Amino acid sequence: xxxxxxxxxxxxLVGAALxxxxxxxxxxxxxxxxxxxxxxxxxxxxxxxxxVGWIExxxxxxxxxxxxxxxxxxxxxxxxxxxxxxxxxxxxxxxxRAVTDQEHWGVPDxxxxxxxxxxxxxxxxxxxxxxxxxxxxxxxxMRMTVVIDExxxxxxxxxxxxxxxxxxxDNKTSAVLPWHRxxxxxxxxxxxxxxxxxxxxxxxxxxxxxNR
Numbered sequence: 001x002x003x004x005x006x007x008x009x010x011x012x013l014v015g016a017a018l019x020x021x022x023x024x025x026x027x028x029x030x031x032x033x034x035x036x037x038x039x040x041x042x043x044x045x046x047x048x049x050x051x052v053g054w055i056e057x058x059x060x061x062x063x064x065x066x067x068x069x070x071x072x073x074x075x076x077x078x079x080x081x082x083x084x085x086x087x088x089x090x091x092x093x094x095x096x097r098a099v100t101d102q103e104h105w106g107v108p109d110x111x112x113x114x115x116x117x118x119x120x121x122x123x124x125x126x127x128x129x130x131x132x133x134x135x136x137x138x139x140x141x142m143r144m145t146v147v148i149d150e151x152x153x154x155x156x157x158x159x160x161x162x163x164x165x166x167x168x169x170d171n172k173t174s175a176v177l178p179w180h181r182x183x184x185x186x187x188x189x190x191x192x193x194x195x196x197x198x199x200x201x202x203x204x205x206x207x208x209x210x211n212r
Contacts, residue, residue: 034079039165039178048188048199051146053101053122057111058195064113064126065195071138073192074161082176084135085160085167090174092128098171122156124171129158140192147184148202157182159189 058065075081097118101110104118113130114123122144129142141161145168149155158169159179166179179186187202 035077035082036164036167036178038163039180041161041166042159042179042186042189042200044198045201046199048197050197051109051111053109053111054144054190054197057126061113064130065190067140067191067193067195068138069140069193071140073140074163075137075141077162077164081137085132085137085169086174086176088128088131088135089169089176092124092131093171093174096124096127096171098124121171125156125158125169128169132160143190143192145189145200146187147182148187149184155184157184161192 054065095117096114098120099118100120101107104110104120111122111126112119114127119127125144129139129144132142133139137160143159143161145157145159147155147157149172155172160167160169160176167176168179168182168184169176170182185202186200188197188199190196191198
């Protein structure tokens with residue numbers, strides 16, 4: 001029997017595959033000009049304390065948090081890979097129902113994979129990472145990241161580390177933006193070297209990421 005999560009994943013993957021197939025027909029038109037301009041990546045500034053919701057998530061989904069040092073720490077951005085990233089970001093944003101953890105689970109913060117088709121910010125990004133990993137991207141280059149958003153609230157995004165800089169997948173927009181163009185204050189992200197977190201320099205660290 002196919003679960004709701006399985007149906008969500010299949011729908012997103014089918015959508016991404018259709019777009020990728022269409023783009024293959026226009027491969028000759030896909031050049032480096034289709035990619036975002038290179039920029040400087042977000043600097044790491046020492047160790048940081050993990051979000052409690054992430055710790056609990058990792059106890060349930062250890063493989064989603066494991067770091068494989070044999071994987072590359074960044075990806076080489078190509079037009080086709082960029083198409084895959086932007087498509088999955090958009091497909092997940094439109095396929096899930098946004099609810100807070102308080103509404104969903106009755107708790108302030110719970111990290112999950114939106115297995116029932118609903119979730120808040122971190123659940124959207126965790127599903128995107130899972131789908132992108134299934135599409136062949138290295139997990140080590142995709143780091144869950146905690147920011148302070150435009151409302152002054154804790155928020156989670158997915159940071160993709162590439163040879164052209166760091167880009168952010170966000171459930172608030174279907175545009176995949178360079179990290180420094182989101183308007184967010186960057187607090188911390190998952191380490192690429194261990195199951196841990198590193199600081200990105202933001203002074204105020206939220207204890208939860210409770211945004212839809």
